[in-house]
Amino acid sequence: MNKIKALFCILVPIFLTFLFNTKIGTTPPLLKFLNPFMGFWQNAENNHFMFNHKVKIKGTIDQVEIVFDDRMIPHIFAQNDHDLYLAQGYVTAMHRLWQMDFQTRFAAGRISEVVGPKAIEVDRYQRRMGMVYGAENSLKGMMADPKAKEMILAYTAGINAYIKTLSSTNYPIEYKILDYKPEDWTPIKCALLLKQMSAVLAMGSDEFYMTNILKKFGPDITKDLFPDYPFREDPIIPVGTKWDFSPLPIPKTPASFTKALTGDVKTKEKIEGIGSNNWALSGSKTASGMPILANDPHLDLTLPSIWYQIQLHAPGVNAYGVSLPGAPGIIIGFNQKIAWGVTNVAADVLDFYQIKFKDSTHNEYWYNNKWNNTNKRLEAIKIRGQKDEIDTVYYTHHGPVVYFQKPKYVRANNVPIGDALRWIAHEQSNELMTFYYLNRGHNYADYRKALTYYTAPAQNFVFASVENDISITPNGKFPLKWKDQGKFILDGTDPAYDWHGWIPTAQNPTVKNPPRGFVSSANQSSTDPTYPYYINWEFSPYERGKRINDRLAVMKNANLDSIRLMQTDNYSIMAQNLLPAVLPLVNPDLLNATQKEALSYVNKWNKRYDANEIAASIFEIWTKRLTFNIWNDKFEVKGIPMRYPSRDRTIEMILKEPNSRWYDNTATTKVETLSDLVNEAFKYSCDSLERRFGPIKKDWCWANVKQTNVPHLAKIPGFGSKILMIGGAKSTINAISESNGPSWRMVIELGKTPKGHGVYPGGQSGNPGSKFYDNMVDSWANGQLYDLFYMQSSTDKSAKIISRLKISK
């Protein structure tokens, strides 16, 4: 009896120890986590005292001085490039280690290692799309360049030097919540981070949907509803710009493609939000007589922010701007002489090829009139708590065959089964050198040289210099294609469908100092139809670009505030175009009291998506429902994934084809007209707002419907921001949605000394226990910009310094 009692007394404490030391489901090991000596309480930073630090890192060549200003932005002063990038790695890791780890793990398909089998499909998708394959090729390209190699190795050494200083007491809190450890940084992770940007910005592909549409509706309707150029456009390169080159011969369109479009042969989607604005004004339009440049890239908003502000100062370089944690250099910013920024081109650089396999072993495929061998690549997916899963991916000369069976994974909806993927991100590349040269650039020639190193994701690079030059270039490595090559799934057996080389970089569309005195881009069409090469058949809707150009065209004596206020402009060209056509169709006699009141709001509306506008909420839901009413019965068919025609095409139809057959809902016996759909949509909008908020009152205001907030990168509850009651919408310059929008707002006034202004919705520190975690969110929400401290030396008094870090060997 006593023996049993004694045994019990030993076992119970042991059991308790295991219970409170083990991660159960998503709950972290309770007492390990709550332990104030080593658990999360240790991550609570002292808000009231800042300390100076000294650290010795082996491999540093000379001394490095880093000063932190009152927003925790590091200003690095090094004596050579190697130390500069080592220091960048060190401080970025100091503030954002977990973010860098998480984002590169995600890119590499290694999330299951941390969270277990529930992430297997997520990881498999990354492996099948060839993310690691692409990163390996990209790294080869970078390591072959001695400068890029030096940058990457130094950056890696800096990160690892920081990791060495950590013990489990001071791991970033997410490691404690998810119960795992930081691992050493390796050069491939820099490549993975860059590939992940490509995945976010250049993984758009609708050809699976388009091919299904072509099969269902035939070539005539497909051409009509999905045209190759919008009916209203304001292209990035102004209309009338001459092309000063003789283009390469365009590859011939294969006869089989033309036959498919004429219906003889049977052949075998991107959310709005992936976009940005940038523009530059020449001195002729500014009060100072010197250029002003602005950029606001639109990305998913997260805490910590995708961007990290930094200043890099070393012999030959003194640049300030935002960097991507995980890659050395400054991506968007300025130096003494020039400023630059980027928006997404969204070129057609991702294609699917239908493959004819010999048999179910998939060892051979038909191409160029013979059987060719596939390459097998084994991807080992480590899973927490389970055996590794070995995934076999078959590679053709085009690229990997992504899926043989449809997985249960939303992101894979636009991937056709059994098809091989050709993607620009699989190429060798050396993007880091573009930013290396931009960071050190003095003038237009330097800018043009920097662009030649860039592969993907293609960006509209805007530029301004103190020599009063402005320019914009939709730039990247573009495959040389025949028109519409890639709009539909391609024939993988026929060499005529391969990519036939590249557009020479010097022939990428570009304009310098146009007569109108400004350049701009908002992801609209790169050019007018006179450009000889095919970049894509569809770009972003033109409304943002048009509004930007309308405002810049009449701007005189512009200063900081002119530009700052433009970045937060909530006026909607879409509302301007659409309201006159649909408002008259609403029949007030069929409306109830709430709906009549709603109609009066819309009638008085100034077309601004301001925070307090009730009409904006009504209009937004109304137009979304109208689009649904027009297209859903035709393009939402179970088993046949398709997509709707573009917003531009829909608006064109509403304006120009009021009696189109497409308004009829084929599911009903009644023949609907545009007026029927408009009225149903209007009532639907009012009813849904009433269901959600009750009768019309302040709660109907746009900010309350939009619910903008900045969540944590891994969506950990409590670690995000509160709801921000602000305006903006995707069809306006201030392109804010629920949690996507201007991830960085920057305005640079060039001059004898550049005056930089910027803000992002977040903070420099990735530690939720730091006061620098989200300290800039409110300013961003209020449309304000901070004055950026552009220091000339580490003792420059113009900056407010709160702490220093010295790195020595």
Added chain:
Amino acid sequence: MVLPWWIIVVVAFATCGIIGKTGKIAFWQSFLAIFLLWVGYALFKSLPNDNILANRVAVMTGVKLWWALLLVTGLLSGLAAGISGYCGYHFRKAMLIKKTDEKIA
């Protein structure tokens, strides 16, 4: 050198095993000691932080308020120590009775 959290289990077990007077005292003194130690040190870290982190983690765990999280820290750790202390005391008692059983036998 920082020790892992379960040192409280070991220390409570051993201490009450050696000098524990009754099961009740073993439980409550262990509980109180660790409760005060953990809550005290947590406050020492959290107050200069203006409880920013504690508030966020409180929302994450569902207890919503930072001092509720503090209470949970104290209660759970106290419970673990208390139970271990109680087990330590009874373990010794069980071993002693065994010894006397053997002596008699």
